[in-house]
Amino acid sequence: AQTVTQSQPEMSVQEAETVTLSCTYDTSESDYYLFWYKQPPSRQMILVIRQEAYKQQNATENRFSVNFQKAAKSFSLKISDSQLGDAAMYFCAYRSPLYNFNKFYFGSGTKLNVKP
């Protein structure tokens, strides 16, 4: 089974600064989908950004961007100009387009604190 690893249980960033959250995954597939989800204390899981493995260009969504390194099986999330509202748990997730294609594999999560 695919595994997703988030090695940083908790991180802190000063408001307006930049922070990078790490995610690595293990797979033998060449095509797959990667996601970052945010879960604030209000508890709803919200999609932050997604990346398709066949696309070489890194995905960006406003202040959020990824550094997708396919060979290294790395998918880090960069948050620029951090805001207080960015404080949340962040989960990295993997999905295969073929094997068990409805299943999402989640990492253990990184708690992000934003200091004013």
Next chain:
Amino acid sequence: DTEVTQTPKHLVMGMTNKKSLKCEQHMGHRAMYWYKQKAKKPPELMFVYSYEKLSINESVPSRFSPECPNSSLLNLHLHALQPEDSALYLCASRQSYSNQPQHFGDGTRLSIL
């Protein structure tokens, strides 16, 4: 506003009670999910329905019984739960056979006395 609606928001029940959690979406999604989540942990997949048929059961105890009456509705029937079943239960949906992400509801906070 969430597009996946879960009710109730909170539920307290005894170990001998029978209750149900409800999830509804009107986005035309054909894959629907139940997850269990403990504090500061990732969601744990319980069940997946694809086109109203159960496609994944992650070896969930029989005291949890899912039901998908139609393409918009997903239920989770609860019976004789244990204190360790106290958790946040999340429902999610997505377009099947695509690169689309899951859309999550706000969850039901379940407490077993």
